[in-house]
Structure formats: structure tokens, C-alpha cells
Amino acid sequence: MRVVQEKFAELDGQTITAYTLINDHGMEVTSIDYGCIITRMMIPDRDGTIENVVLGFDTLEEYLQHSPYFGAVVGRHAGRIKNGEFELDGKLYRLAKNDRGNHLHGGLRGFDKVIWDSEVKENADSVSLIFRYLSKDQEEGYPGNLKMKVTYTLNNDNEFTIIYVGVSDQKTVLNLTNHSYFNLSGNMKRNILDHVLTLKSDYFVELDEQLIPTGEFRLVENSVFDFRTGRKIRDGVVSKDRQNIIAGNGYDHPFLLTKNHHPQIILEDKESGRSLTIETDQPSVVLYTANQLSGEFKIRGINSQPYLGLCLETQGLPDAIHHSTFPSTILEKDEVYRSVTKYKFSISVKS
Template identity: 70%
Template sequence: MRILDEKFAEHNGQPVTAYTLINDQGMEVTAIDYGCIITKILVPDREGRMENVVLGFDTLEDYYQHSPYFGAVVGRHAGRIANAEFTLDGNTYQLEKNNNGNHLHGGLQGFDKVIWDTEVKEETDSIRIEFTYLARDGEEGYPGNLHMKVVYELNNQNEFKISYEGVSDKKTVVNVTNHTYFNLSGDLKEDILHHTLMLKSSRFLELDEELIPTGELLSVDSTPFDFRSGRKIKDGKESAHPQNILAGNGYDHPFLLDEQQNKEIHLFDEESGRSLVIETSEPAVVLYTSNQLEAGFSIRGTASREYLGICLETQGLPDSLNHPQFPSAILDKDEVYTSQTVYKFSSK
């Protein structure tokens, strides 16, 4: 196992470094210290061909101009917050409005748009990058100096683990996720409409016209939102369900997981034979099928278009600060925030 590093670009006069984790099976994960962005993941198909299974760019300029959070860590609070504000202990905090008057994925300069400090570590059975960042009190409107650590770890079982840890000197809110767009066809040969997804989830959140949770948890029974036995992503595109139509003919919905850390998310592409099993400590996953991915730019030679990638964002529920019945994103002073998600790749 080994780790490579090379200069990727410069951001505001600071170097941006790309780190590549390579295991003994030949699997590779490349990430840059700007936004902890995962730029590539190379895994084999059933014939052993190593191909990239995530959406990303080769230049920082492309991330500036075109990226809808490709591969990035987003926070301090992932997802939308209605009216870009919340109240905590009687104090109202006004956040950056970066999504139709609402707050999305940490704001204008969230975790995805800063350079993180890094340290690489090589163990006998794994290799990892440790990213650290201090989000200062008032940054993007959030209270508290929040010390964040994100660890990317790869082992020889083709398991890629993301661990998060945070501590604040003031009561605050934290809900962090990774926003990678997966496409198991390899090198974007096909879109993701024929991928099969299994989710151990019996309830999902109803969204309003601005894609913000209404507070209602809906049953997946007898709907295109029932992935418990597996279904094709195209079912959402072709669905007449009002929630599929509202999301742009597909999915952009939080699902409450029935189980944690027990193969609760499984994505499979029949053509390539690639399989991705995701296990998480988080209570929910946001399923986004890139229904609103804009055209007009190129992703490593492939024209951008709808349904080119699928996001499986393991996290707490969006807008939980305005819905007390949701799992809480509040972090007390000196309390330790922790979260872990494991991505297991295989082929058959």
C-alpha cells in the first residue's frame, strides 16, 4: 500500500495538493486538500478493468466554475436550512443565503471551498489522509470555533472509510457529509438510470417546492421511493409521483434509515458488475440522482447532463434545526461530534 502526492493547483496563492491512496489490489482514491474533494476512485469491473467511478475534474478552475459539490465534504451543516436562519438557546443566527434565500451545504465559503491541513499516515493494514480545519466563530453565520477532522482511509479489502470528528468552544450545530457523485459504469460510459439501488428505509421526507422538508415523514409503501427490495433509478425519472416530479423527475430526498452499519445501502451496476455497499453511523441518507445537473460543460471529456451521477449523502436530516421532531444537529460546547461511513467496492 502506498500514498502519492503531487501539486494540483494554487488557491489564493496557496498550493493545493492531490493525494492518491493505492492499496495492494490496485484500487485508488485521489483527493485534494481543497474541500477534501475526492477527484477519482478507480475500482475494477467484473473483467478486472480499473476505471473511475466518481464525477470530478482535473483542474481547480473547473471546480470553481462548474462543480455542484463534486466529491466535497460539505458543512458546517449539510443540506438546506429554511430562510437561512435558526434559533439556539434564544439566539437567532442568520446564515449565508446561497440557495433561493435559503442556506445550502454550509454557505458561500463552506467546508468545500477552503484548504484543509493534511497529514498522511501509513499503517500495516491501511493508509489514510487526515484533514483538519478550524471553522471560526461567526464563519458563514455559525456560532463557535469548531475544530474539524476528516479522515479518508483505504484498506486492502477495497473498503474506503470516511470518519468525521468535531469539537466546538461554544454550543453550535454540525451535520457533515461527503457529496461524491457515483457512477459505477466506469469512466462515465453510461448514465446511472439503470443502476439498481437497495435502501433499508421505510420512510422518506416530504419536500416543499424549494426542496426543503415540510416536516412530514412519508411511507415508502407502494411508491417509487420503496428501495427495500431494490429498484432501478429510472423508476424515479419515469414516475408520476408528485415528489419525483417536484425534484426534477427523480430523487433529491432524505431517507430515514431503518438500520445502521448493516449493509443498509447497496448500489449495483449490472453492465459493469460493480457493486458498492455503504454502511454508516448516520440516521439518514440523502439520495440525489443529479436531475438538475446542468449541461454546458465537460467532465473529463464527457458532456455534463442529467442523471450522470448518484449521490448517497449519509448525514442527519436537512433543516432539522427547524423541526424539533428530527434527530438533533446541535453540538454542545466541548462535546465531540463523530460520524463514520464505509464504502465497500466489489464486482461480480
């Protein structure tokens, strides 16, 4: 186990560093301290060919100009907040509006667009990268000085774990996730339409025309939202279900997870043999199939296009502050927010 550090770029007089966590089996995870962005995940296929399985860029300039949250930690609140405002204890808080009059993924300068303090921790069977950031009171409109700590850990079992910890000196809202776009074909050789996804979920959250939750939980049964026994992503792209159409012909939906600390999410690419299993303590995962990914830029030489990757954003529900039936994303003063998501990669033998 080891960590390699190198200069990635400079921004406003500050050095951006790239850290590569490497285990003894050829798995590598590279992250930069701008936005805690995961730029690469190098994973072997069934033939032993090691390739990148996430979307990202090679330069900071590309992240600044084009990135749709590739690989970043997003917050303070992942997902959309309707009208960019909410009330706590009778006080109205107005947030930055960056999505058709709504607030999305922390606003104009969320956690994905700041430089985090970073340090490395090495152990015999794991290596960790620890990021820290102080989000000051009223940053993007949120109340409270929020101390954040995000830890990325890679071990020799090909497990990559993210631990989020936050404490605020005022009552606030907090909902964090990582926004990596996965493509298990390796180096984006194919799109993700034939990836097979399994979700332990009986319900998904209905969205309105602006992709804001309506508050209704819909049963997945007898629909293309039923991933309980595995389903190709393609099914939702060609679906005539209104929910798929308003999302841009695909998925951009929260799914309620039926179990915690259990393999709730499995993504497979049959051709490469790569499989990703995700366990989380979060109540939901947002499945986004890159329906809105534009063709206005290149990603490591490949034209950006819809369905080139998919996101599995483990988190609380978007807009939870406006829905009393949703699990709460309110964080009390001095309360410790802690969340863990584990990603495990494996290889299937060709049948």
C-alpha cells in the same frame, strides 16, 4: 499500500496537493486538500478493467467555476436550512443564503471551498489521509470556533472509510457528509438510470417546492420510493409522483435508515459488475440523482447532463433545527461530534 503525492494547483499563494491512496488490489482513491474533494475512485470491473467511478475534474479552475459539490465534504450543515436562519437558546443566527433565500451545504464558502491542512498516515494494511480545519466563530453565520478533523482511510479489503470529528467552543449545529457523485459504469460510459439501488428504509422525508423538508415522514410502501428490495433509478425519473417532479424528475430526498453499522445501502451496476455497499452511523441518507446537473460544462470530456451520477449523502436530516421530530443536529459546547461512513466495493459474477 502506499500514497502518492503531487501538486494539483495553486490558489491564493497556497499549494493544493493531490493525494492518491493505493491498495494492493488496484483500487485507488485520489483526493485534494481543497474541500477534501475526492477527484477519482479507480475500481476494477468484473473483467479486471480499472476505471473511475465518481464524477470530478482534472483542474482546480473547473472546480472553482462549475462544481456542484463534486466529491467534497460539505458543512457546517449539509442540506438546506429554511430561510437561512435558526435559533439556539433564544438567539437568532442568520446564515449565508445561497439557494433561493435558503442556506445550502454550509453557505457561500462552506467546507467544500476552503483549503484544509493535511497529513498522511501509512500502515501495513491501510493508508490514511487526515484533514484538519478551524472554522472560526460566525463563519457563514454559525456560532462557535469549530475544530474539524476528517480522515479518509483505504484498506486492502477495498473498503474506503470516512471519519468526521468536530468540537466547538460554543453550542452550534453540525451535520456533515461527503458529496461524491457515483457512476459505477466506469468513466461515465453510461448514465445511472439502470443502476439498482437497495435502501434499508421504510420512510422518506417529504419536500416542499423549494426542496425543504415539510416535516412529514412518508411510508415508502407502494411508491417509487420503496428501495427495500432493490429498484432502478429510472423508476423515479419517469414517475408522476409529485415528489419526484418537484425534485426535477428524480430524487433529491432524505431516507431514514432502519439500522446502523449495517449494510444499509447497496448500489449496483449489473453490466460492469461493480457493487458499492455503504454502512453508516448516520440516521439518514439523501439520495440525489443529479436531476439539476446542467449541460454548460464538460466533465473529463463528457457533456455534463442530468443522471450522469448519483449522490448517497449519509447525514443527519436537512433543516433538522426547525423540526423537533427530526434527530437533532445540535452540538453542545465541547461535545465531540463523531460520525463514520464506510464504502465497500465488490464485483459480482455475470449470471
